[in-house]
Amino acid sequence: MEPIQVRATPGYYECRVGVLKELPRLLREGEFKRVFVISGERSWKAAQEYIPDLTDYQAAYSTYNGECSDAEIARQSELASAHGADFILGVGGGKVLDVAKAVGNKIIKDVGLVPTLASTCAATTPLSVKYTDEGEFITYTIFPRSTYLVLVEPEILLRSPVSYLRAGIGDTLAKWYEARALIEGLPSPSVPIQLAYEVAKRCRDVLVTDSERAVHDQQNGELSD
Numbered sequence: 001m002e003p004i005q006v007r008a009t010p011g012y013y014e015c016r017v018g019v020l021k022e023l024p025r026l027l028r029e030g031e032f033k034r035v036f037v038i039s040g041e042r043s044w045k046a047a048q049e050y051i052p053d054l055t056d057y058q059a060a061y062s063t064y065n066g067e068c069s070d071a072e073i074a075r076q077s078e079l080a081s082a083h084g085a086d087f088i089l090g091v092g093g094g095k096v097l098d099v100a101k102a103v104g105n106k107i108i109k110d111v112g113l114v115p116t117l118a119s120t121c122a123a124t125t126p127l128s129v130k131y132t133d134e135g136e137f138i139t140y141t142i143f144p145r146s147t148y149l150v151l152v153e154p155e156i157l158l159r160s161p162v163s164y165l166r167a168g169i170g171d172t173l174a175k176w177y178e179a180r181a182l183i184e185g186l187p188s189p190s191v192p193i194q195l196a197y198e199v200a201k202r203c204r205d206v207l208v209t210d211s212e213r214a215v216h217d218q219q220n221g222e223l224s225d
Helices: 019-029 041-050 070-083 093-106 154-158 162-183 190-221
Strands: 013-017 035-039 060-063 087-092 111-113 126-133 136-140 149-152
Touching: 013 019, 019 111, 019 149, 035 041, 035 070, 035 093, 041 060, 041 070, 041 087, 041 154, 070 093, 087 093, 093 126, 111 154, 136 190, 154 162, 162 190
Parallel strands: 013 149, 035 060, 035 087, 087 111, 111 149
Antiparallel strands: 126 136
């Protein structure tokens, strides 16, 4: 019998207007004391007005270098450890979030993520895609535990470039067809794989039905379902 492995989604996920106001409460409930925030320059500019005051959590802020590389992960890990961080908060697009997850895994601390783009699945997957410092793909690493929490502020995504929303739609549709080709070729798919298949199909159905309207609404600055 083949072993069954399940890579879970984040422990806590919430998407609604004003959700970041809940961050201090969630940190308090998790008994975190020292927060290390990793972001990019543009992503921090996009999210800053929505991030609440974290003075009570002795927050330190760091700007990443633009790539999720081994060198950058090591650098941010050293900074987080020097700060005595017990919680890593990633704010940004896919590469920033991947850096935050990798740092949390390296120094064995919980991670929270605030996506500023709807372009990748980085906010929900327990892995990081690694590149060289020059931006060339190397590999991806799957972590043994999932992200502690993910908070999605729709207003941030609404204000992001529409090209990233289109990219996210294309990326997710491609995942469905990749998954279908692989799963339907298996002689006896396990229950977790069957569930993954149904989730992927449901995501596809939502995009086929609603993605054109979503792009239209974002272009017009309208926050819709």
